[in-house]
Amino acid sequence: MVRRNELMKSSIDSLLLFLISQQPMYGYQIIKELEGRSQGYFKFKEGTLYPALHRLEKEGLFAGRWQMLPSGRQRRYYYITEKGRSILVEKREQWRDFFAAMNLIIQPVKA
Amino acid sequence: MATDLSHYLDNLRDNLKLDPADEKEIITELEAHVEDKLQEFKEAGLSNEDAVERCMGLLGSAKMLARQIYEAHSQGTWRQALLASTPHLFFALLFAPRGLVGVAWLPVIFGSFIAIVLYGWYHGRPTWLFPWLGYSLLPAVIAGLFLLYLPKGWAWVTILLYVPLVLWLLCYITIKAIKKDWLYSALMLLPVPSIVGWFLAMEEGGIFTAFRLERLRDFGPWVGLSFLVLAITVAAFIRLRQRWLKILALGTSGLLTSTMVILSSSKLGLFAFFGLVFLMLSFLLIPALLDRRIRHSHQQTAT
8 A cells, every 4th residue: 555655755846836836935834834735634744845845946946045034044935937837837737637537537437 | 952953953964965055055944944843842832852852853864864955966967967077088088099199288188177176176166176186186196206217316305305295285185075075085086096007007117108108009099998987987976866876886987997907908917907996995985984084073073
């Protein structure tokens, strides 16, 4: 049986692209957003999130920018790039096709 | 318990083995994350100790996290791969067409190498710099070899003054490279075993006699091929993500070039092959051991 963690790891790139395309976010905020929006299903550990964020930044899909808070602390916000947006379009289509195909199997149309 | 977290972050930094600027950014980012997380746990009613413990549990092993972040950063672009393999390609082209093409070009080539090295050294010492750095040190070594053949008396001057100076320079640069990442110093020293191998294969009494240059022409295509192997190795090193694969690439190239030296030479045998392999392994393992020692002494100083 495929464990939930493995499913989550395989979909992390798409989740991060979808999320950050809506607004720039920092690591802690991403974990909270994913957990909140999925009603507790997506609970990413920092050890999974940060390597993925850095990999996607290195591939040019995200750009990281430092922002100084009034308290003097710094936070690193991730922004989606043009390359990231075009990959996002592809990913969205892939997921749509995948869900459609899965639904055909899970809930077949009765003749 | 706060010191546990700072030890964790120090441990993470020690294992990242990236550019110091990148390391600083990664640690600052994780520190900010940890502060947010601690705040959240404390607001949920956890004691400081429990909050720190849970936080470290979520971060996972420092070594594992460092390895994953390293792999996200360690892959260079194709452009960087080409730039890093260019000095080896230069030498491959220099020797490939049956012998050294235009020895007169050597000062120009080494001059350009040194200029490129100085540029890279003062611009953050990127990964592509290290193969260039290795070659730019060659003139100092070759000049020392020539000095040994000066008239009687002068050879002592070389041994007493020049050799220690060059050794100091080599150690200084190697340790600087090791401090960045011991793999970079292995990358820098990569051509040394094959250069030593070719030198032994062509050794015939005096240094750079006409006969030797003639022999250099005989060995040319083999020498060129061995430098081509080094160029491909360096390109692979830059493109590979996993550290163990990078080490494997360096080791394999040493085996291949040593085999080429032995196959092309009628003089050298199995003993020389093992000698060259041993030299190659020393250049891989000594920087790793030195790195371990330097980090250990830093940790002791910190505590």
